[in-house]
Amino acid sequence: MTAVEAVRTRVRRRRPFLWTGTGVLAVLIVLGLVGPFLVADPLAVDPVHALQSPSGAHWFGTDYYGRDVFARAVHAIRLDLMLGVSVALLALVIGSAVGVISGYLGGRVDDVLMRVTDVLMAFPGFVLAMILLLAIGESTPKLALALAVAAVPPFVRLVRAEALAQRELEYVDGAKVSGAGWLRIAFGHVLPNSLRPAAVQFTLVCGYSILNVAGLAYLGIGIHAPTPEWGVMVAEGAQNMLTGQWWTAFFPGLLIALTVMGLHFVGDDLGGDR
Amino acid sequence: MTRYVLRRLGISAVTVVGLVLVVFLVTRILPGDAAAARLGPEATAEDVAALRDRYGLDDPLLVQLGDYLARLAQGDLGQAVSTGRDVSTELFARFPATIELALAALVVALLIGIPLGVLAAARHGRVADGVARVYAVLGSSMAPFWLGLLLIFGLFSTLRWLPGPIGRLPVGVAPPPEITGMYVLDALLSGDPGTAGQALRYLALPALTLGIGASAAVVKMVRSALISTAGTGYVRTALAFGVPGREVLWRDRMRNAMLPILTSLGLVFSFLLGGNVIVEQLFSWPGMGRLAYDAVRANDLEILQGYAIVIGVVYIGLNVLIDLAYGLIDPRIRLGGRA
Numbered sequence A: 001m002t003a004v005e006a007v008r009t010r011v012r013r014r015r016p017f018l019w020t021g022t023g024v025l026a027v028l029i030v031l032g033l034v035g036p037f038l039v040a041d042p043l044a045v046d047p048v049h050a051l052q053s054p055s056g057a058h059w060f061g062t063d064y065y066g067r068d069v070f071a072r073a074v075h076a077i078r079l080d081l082m083l084g085v086s087v088a089l090l091a092l093v094i095g096s097a098v099g100v101i102s103g104y105l106g107g108r109v110d111d112v113l114m115r116v117t118d119v120l121m122a123f124p125g126f127v128l129a130m131i132l133l134l135a136i137g138e139s140t141p142k143l144a145l146a147l148a149v150a151a152v153p154p155f156v157r158l159v160r161a162e163a164l165a166q167r168e169l170e171y172v173d174g175a176k177v178s179g180a181g182w183l184r185i186a187f188g189h190v191l192p193n194s195l196r197p198a199a200v201q202f203t204l205v206c207g208y209s210i211l212n213v214a215g216l217a218y219l220g221i222g223i224h225a226p227t228p229e230w231g232v233m234v235a236e237g238a239q240n241m242l243t244g245q246w247w248t249a250f251f252p253g254l255l256i257a258l259t260v261m262g263l264h265f266v267g268d269d270l271g272g273d274r
Numbered sequence B: 001m002t003r004y005v006l007r008r009l010g011i012s013a014v015t016v017v018g019l020v021l022v023v024f025l026v027t028r029i030l031p032g033d034a035a036a037a038r039l040g041p042e043a044t045a046e047d048v049a050a051l052r053d054r055y056g057l058d059d060p061l062l063v064q065l066g067d068y069l070a071r072l073a074q075g076d077l078g079q080a081v082s083t084g085r086d087v088s089t090e091l092f093a094r095f096p097a098t099i100e101l102a103l104a105a106l107v108v109a110l111l112i113g114i115p116l117g118v119l120a121a122a123r124h125g126r127v128a129d130g131v132a133r134v135y136a137v138l139g140s141s142m143a144p145f146w147l148g149l150l151l152i153f154g155l156f157s158t159l160r161w162l163p164g165p166i167g168r169l170p171v172g173v174a175p176p177p178e179i180t181g182m183y184v185l186d187a188l189l190s191g192d193p194g195t196a197g198q199a200l201r202y203l204a205l206p207a208l209t210l211g212i213g214a215s216a217a218v219v220k221m222v223r224s225a226l227i228s229t230a231g232t233g234y235v236r237t238a239l240a241f242g243v244p245g246r247e248v249l250w251r252d253r254m255r256n257a258m259l260p261i262l263t264s265l266g267l268v269f270s271f272l273l274g275g276n277v278i279v280e281q282l283f284s285w286p287g288m289g290r291l292a293y294d295a296v297r298a299n300d301l302e303i304l305q306g307y308a309i310v311i312g313v314v315y316i317g318l319n320v321l322i323d324l325a326y327g328l329i330d331p332r333i334r335l336g337g338r339a
Helices: A003-014 A016-038 A071-105 A107-121 A125-136 A140-166 A170-176 A181-192 A198-217 A230-243 A248-271 B002-028 B032-037 B043-052 B061-073 B087-122 B127-141 B144-158 B183-189 B193-227 B233-240 B245-272 B276-282 B288-296 B301-329 B333-336
Strands: none
Touching: A016 A071, A016 A181, A016 A248, A071 A107, A071 A140, A071 A181, A071 A198, A071 A230, A071 A248, A107 A140, A107 B002, A125 A140, A125 A198, A125 B245, A125 B276, A125 B288, A125 B301, A140 A181, A140 A198, A170 A181, A181 A198, A198 A230, A198 A248, A198 B127, A198 B144, A230 A248, A230 B144, A248 B127, A248 B144, B002 B061, B002 B301, B087 B127, B087 B183, B087 B193, B087 B245, B087 B276, B087 B288, B087 B301, B127 B193, B144 B193, B144 B276, B183 B193, B183 B333, B193 B245, B233 B245, B245 B276, B245 B301, B276 B288, B288 B301
């Protein structure tokens, strides 16, 4: 290794965005796993102690019904993170399957699949998820499905672009010569080699999905009160914000921002943006 | 150029047809029972059957699609189930309010995003760059409804600098005579700077909320587009000839960065159009997003499908404009005639 290369490696190793993001996410995951056993009941109503400002007893204060905002916010971590990850995972699975078929087969199949993707991209994702969810009826799995459908197009495009390049490589010819069928080549050989850009997109989609889950919940779609969920909590606290009790909506919104920020820091770094 | 324009318009026409088909499929067939979903859990079997009959939901699918397309071609988006009013009329009446808000937010996004993005690229790898990148991540990490609430809390509840979230004008102030439907512009056009000022103050908070979120994307794309021009031959040559770095940045690099910046403007539009349901609800802004929110509350898919089609068509139209602007900016596309 030359001296210049050594310096470059050292600079590249200092990746503040990656480490900040990973750190934030690690804290959240631990808190999400352990927290629910340690904090108060998120649904326990206590009208006598309603709308108390943050204190030693209630770190994030209490809401209109006297529920502990910290307990609710901590209980929400698991739901929001799980939804974000499952939406992105679902979109990745659907999107990469469609993308690799489209890219590997090419021709007419590719044309049709790309037009369909164009149509899905003609909606802002939030609007598409909203009408999908209202049409198929609400439930948590359906919420994940609706958001995943809206998040599929970028995965299709990324995997397809990579598959287009991969199918020209020698190992594909090798697989053909050894008698593998197209399904096996596409999914067994080309797909694993085409996943990298989509994997980078994954953390970003997690972040957007958490924002969308919370946004829909804020509008009263998908997750409903009194479930502890960050969007629901902000919606419940919105009125208090106008009358001065800022903590009821501030803290759950802050957790959304921190979570999505952590995911974006990691995603930006892995995407090579330094 | 003509061929390029025609080809682009052709593709988008296909996309619009696809869009209508998707909306039709989603709202008519997917649910298994659109009527039941529309009436809610308390509906009896007879209610559902009556509604299915009224909307022709028991007709063969192709017949339904034919009816739907025929009505749509005449600009008829159907009747709202919840209010009984004409969906096209309702959406059209609220269109200017949404456009006014989106335009104002776009101005905010560009005013913050372009200088910050240029600064980050010029100081690539240094402190200013880091600050801009953190801003970009923060801006896209905040939920718009939360950011809006923070702005309301700070600039209205606490400081009293700007009016609260009660719509486009104070109670009791008559809207300006309708010319474009955008209050600020209309008031100015009819020589009423007082009302224009008030409308602008009411516009400020929602526009800031949407604009700050969108500015994050603008910072990102301006920064990365400019950075990618850094090592190119023309930049090296210009610098070798002794052209000052600042001039190279604004004249040569900015020009070459315009194409990727334009492309990603599509993302910004998606954010502005998709975010408006939330922001219009939060600020009681009487636009299309607010109508969609009311439709969600009333479980009115008829309004929502009209809303989705209008938003989709506007979005496709904006992307066509972006593509056509390529031709204006880049002579290679204009003269080469390739899409």
